[in-house]
Amino acid sequence: xxxxxxxxxxxxxxxxxxxxxxxxxxxxxxxxxxxxxxxxxxxxxxxxxxxxxxxxxxxxxxxxxxxxxxxxxxxxxxxxxxxxxxxxxx
Amino acid sequence: xxxxxxxxxxxxxxxxxxxxxxxxxxxxxxxxxxxxxxxxxxxxxxxxxxxxxxxxxxxxxxxxxxxxxxxxxxxxxxxxxxxxxxxxxxxxxxxxxxxxxxxxxxxxxxxxxxxxxxxxxxxxxxxxxxxxxxxxxxxxxxxxxxxxxxxxxxxxxxxxxxxxxxxxxxxxxxxxxxxxxxxxxxxxxxxxxxxxxxxxxxxxxxxxxxxxxxxxxxxxxxxxxxxxxxxxxxxxxxxxxxxxxxxxxxxxxxxxxxxxxxxxxxxxxxxxxxxxxxxxxxxxxxxxxxxxxxxxxxxxxxxxxxxxxxxxxxxxxxxxxxxxxxxxxxxxxxxxxxxxxxxxxxxxxxxxxxxxxxxxxxxxxxxxxxxxxxxxxxxxxxxxxxxxxxxxxxxxxxxxxxxxxxxxxxxxxxxxxxxxxxxxxxxxxxxxxxxxxxxxxxxxxxxxxxxxxxxxxxxxxxxxxxxxxxxxxxxxxxxxxxxxxxxxxxxxxxxxxxxxxxxxxxxxxxxxxxxxxxxxxxxxxxxxxxxxxxxxxxxxxxxxxxxxxxxxxxxxxxxxxxxxxxxxxxxxxxxxxxxxxxxxxxxxxxxxxxxxxxxxxxxxxxxxxxxxxxxxxxxxxxxxxxxxxxxxxxxxxxxxxxxxxxxxxxxxxxxxxxxxxxxxxxxxxxxxxxxxxxxxxxxxxxxxxxxxxxxxx
Numbered sequence: 001x002x003x004x005x006x007x008x009x010x011x012x013x014x015x016x017x018x019x020x021x022x023x024x025x026x027x028x029x030x031x032x033x034x035x036x037x038x039x040x041x042x043x044x045x046x047x048x049x050x051x052x053x054x055x056x057x058x059x060x061x062x063x064x065x066x067x068x069x070x071x072x073x074x075x076x077x078x079x080x081x082x083x084x085x086x087x088x089x090x
Numbered sequence: 091x092x093x094x095x096x097x098x099x100x101x102x103x104x105x106x107x108x109x110x111x112x113x114x115x116x117x118x119x120x121x122x123x124x125x126x127x128x129x130x131x132x133x134x135x136x137x138x139x140x141x142x143x144x145x146x147x148x149x150x151x152x153x154x155x156x157x158x159x160x161x162x163x164x165x166x167x168x169x170x171x172x173x174x175x176x177x178x179x180x181x182x183x184x185x186x187x188x189x190x191x192x193x194x195x196x197x198x199x200x201x202x203x204x205x206x207x208x209x210x211x212x213x214x215x216x217x218x219x220x221x222x223x224x225x226x227x228x229x230x231x232x233x234x235x236x237x238x239x240x241x242x243x244x245x246x247x248x249x250x251x252x253x254x255x256x257x258x259x260x261x262x263x264x265x266x267x268x269x270x271x272x273x274x275x276x277x278x279x280x281x282x283x284x285x286x287x288x289x290x291x292x293x294x295x296x297x298x299x300x301x302x303x304x305x306x307x308x309x310x311x312x313x314x315x316x317x318x319x320x321x322x323x324x325x326x327x328x329x330x331x332x333x334x335x336x337x338x339x340x341x342x343x344x345x346x347x348x349x350x351x352x353x354x355x356x357x358x359x360x361x362x363x364x365x366x367x368x369x370x371x372x373x374x375x376x377x378x379x380x381x382x383x384x385x386x387x388x389x390x391x392x393x394x395x396x397x398x399x400x401x402x403x404x405x406x407x408x409x410x411x412x413x414x415x416x417x418x419x420x421x422x423x424x425x426x427x428x429x430x431x432x433x434x435x436x437x438x439x440x441x442x443x444x445x446x447x448x449x450x451x452x453x454x455x456x457x458x459x460x461x462x463x464x465x466x467x468x469x470x471x472x473x474x475x476x477x478x479x480x481x482x483x484x485x486x487x488x489x490x491x492x493x494x495x496x497x498x499x500x501x502x503x504x505x506x507x508x509x510x511x512x513x514x515x516x517x518x519x520x521x522x523x524x525x526x527x528x529x530x531x532x533x534x535x536x537x538x539x540x541x542x543x544x545x546x547x548x549x550x551x552x553x554x555x556x557x558x559x560x561x562x563x564x565x566x567x568x569x570x571x572x573x574x575x576x577x578x579x580x581x582x583x584x585x586x587x588x589x590x591x592x593x594x595x596x597x598x599x600x601x602x603x604x605x606x607x608x609x610x611x612x613x614x615x616x617x618x619x620x621x622x623x624x625x626x627x628x629x630x631x632x633x634x635x636x637x638x639x640x641x642x643x644x645x646x647x648x649x650x651x652x653x654x655x656x657x658x659x660x661x662x663x664x665x666x667x668x669x670x671x672x673x674x675x676x677x678x679x680x681x682x683x684x685x686x687x688x689x690x691x692x693x694x695x696x697x698x699x700x701x702x703x704x705x706x707x708x709x710x711x712x713x714x715x716x717x718x719x720x721x722x723x724x725x726x727x728x729x730x731x732x733x734x735x736x737x738x739x740x741x742x743x744x745x746x747x748x749x750x751x752x753x754x755x756x757x758x759x760x761x762x763x764x765x766x767x768x769x770x771x772x773x774x775x776x777x778x779x780x781x782x783x784x785x786x787x
Contacts, residue, residue, distance in 0.1 A: 007569065009525070009527060009528055009567060009568075009569055010525045010527060010528065012524060012525055012528075013524050013525055013527075013528045013567075015567070015569070031577075033528075033530065033565060033567075035522075035524045035528075035530075045530065045563060047563070047579045047600070049600075049620075052579070052581070052598045052600070052622075054561070054563060054579060054581065074561075074581075076581055076583070076596050076598065077596075
């Protein structure tokens with residue numbers, strides 16, 4: 001189960017936070033920050049606890065409907081886990 | 091809008107007193123944090139406090155200040171400095187200080203921070219020193235300090251001379267500590283000074299100390315010539331690049347403020363403190379021509395070292411097994427170590443500065459008159475051994491719009507048993523001002539197993555810049571007018587063994603600090619910090635010792651409140667827990683209440699503290715910064731159970747004199763003795779007294 005919130009500090013900076021609970025594991029806290037370098041290109045960074053992980057990513061919005069996101073999180077023992085997503089918004 | 095800004099700035103000007111308290115608070119918080127990181131009670135941050143105090147009295151003209159001046163304040167980021175310089179270039183000189191509001195990356199809180207140290211004037215400060223003016227405008231300052239030991243310690247027991255001369259447990263000198271310092275300064279341009287100190291337990295004008303004080307330091311320093319930018323004879327400090335190769339003074343470590351992750355080097359500065367090892371003694375000069383600057387320095391000084399007994403391998407060779415940096419010469423063995431080794435350091439640093447770009451190359455050679463050969467064990471096998479260590483480094487700093495990139499790469503070389511050894515080290519960082527109210531910092535560090543230089547200052551988990559890799563990311567956010575948030579995360583690993591850690595290990599640390607400051611007089615912040623490190627397990631069958639996770643969590647709640655112009659309060663509750671498999675979980679707490687009182691119409695300041703502490707062990711000790719006489723640093727560890735109180739009074743009289751008197755005690759519960767051996771006290775009370783007089787004219 002996950003519960004999250006976001007807060008826009010300014011037109012360029014967005015803060016996000018989330019709590020995640022899996023019955024078998026301890027509660028995870030996650031925080032992130034997104035920076036809009038230009039209006040459609042984003043750089044992101046984040047951090048999660050239990051286990052400790054850091055993450056980085058970029059996002060690009062094009063043609064109003066399409067959104068491409070690339071990211072990777074780093075765990076000290078497991079190393080990098082890259083992710084990507086492609087969204088099409090109707 | 092403009093009216094509102096002007097009004098808010100006017101309020102800032104009107105409440106100068108509150109601002110100066112904020113300044114002390116900033117210095118205090120940083121020192122506190124660095125001391126926690128160092129896990130040591132003896133720190134010396136004279137230089138840091140000195141430069142802020144200096145600019146408080148000699149405000150910096152924002153129209154003429156250059157990058158180096160602005161960096162020396164230690165309050166502005168490179169992006170903010172660049173912002174100001176760019177503004178000056180585009181729109182000319184600032185007409186009023188209100189114009190700072192129009193700078194993109196300067197918000198009200200940063201202006202508030204800087205305001206006590208700066209002013210705006212369109213006149214150029216021409217450096218024009220005549221002897222008469224220097225004498226008239228210059229500032230003379232004399233400090234004398236006396237710190238007795240109140241409860242008698244084991245080392246001062248009255249024993250016969252034969253016992254005293256045969257044992258290493260008894261101190262030769264008196265239990266008082268004396269300090270005196272005389273200094274003449276003319277703006278930031280000239281400084282001439284002498285400092286002398288005798289530590290508790292050292293002799294004074296007799297025995298091993300025929301010259302009186304145990305430690306003397308003197309300097310002549312000049313800054314501000316056209317080609318000769320700065321110059322020092324005597325004792326001085328050198329700072330280069332990001333500090334991984336050469337940085338003789340202290341620097342801030344990891345703190346809740348990301349701004350301290352970057353080093354701002356001041357090539358040469360006068361040495362005025364009493365650390366008996368971390369400084370250079372000799373000559374240094376920094377020359378400038380167009381975009382280039384060249385720093386060269388040479389230092390020769392004696393260091394304390396233990397002569398080892400020559401074994402068969404080094405039959406006809408004297409060598410050194412340990413270097414002692416404590417600067418204490420109280421017992422026979424400490425006196426015997428005094429000046430056991432001569433250390434030579436020469437170096438040069440060429441810098442190229444063009445607008446926002448700064449590049450530097452550095453070479454440093456450090457040598458000893460006798461070979462330095464540590465006893466070899468698994469963990470220290472890559473360490474420096476021999477007579478000479480060479481290091482070369484390259485550093486860079488570049489500001490592009492709101493991004494500041496900086497870093498340094500260094501390599502060292504030494505010859506041992508006919509082979510060249512050494513290692514590499516590097517740091518690369520970025521500080522980005524996303525907006526006026528949000529900034530982030532990223533930093534990567536990688537220090538090789540064999541890398542070693544003797545004078546460096548980088549923030550590392552270990553005690554030196556060796557055997558460590560880490561990634562640090564921090565942020566500083568101003569969320570609303572009253573709320574702000576600081577935080578960082580640091581992941582690190584140690585690829586090789588460490589002292590008392592018999593395996594490669596890794597760990598992390600993170601901190602989150604929300605701050606609520608609705609107005610100038612009230613502030614509350616909470617802080618949570620978690621550190622995970624791996625240490626040797628305490629369960630060992632005597633053969634192989636495994637490592638285990640040691641999880642430390644610190645919680646803090648801090649409230650400060652300026653009641654009126656006479657009273658201000660600060661309360662703090664701090665709690666720590668340590669969990670590890672081989673031991674039961676331990677906890678500790680510290681409750682402090684501070685009161686600052688400035689009576690109306692009297693030239694007196696009073697600082698009071700009462701604290702209660704209760705910790706399960708020495709491991710769960712808590713450090714807390716304490717107010718003290720100017721340039722005296724006290725960050726004692728609070729551990730076991732008991733209470734602590736101190737009173738500090740500052741009295742200003744005859745226009746030129748200040749007197750500080752501070753008395754404090756620790757009263758422990760359920761203890762018949764404190765510490766053991768030479769430093770041991772019979773009883774449950776340990777008190778301290780400082781008396782300091784400053785005369786300045």
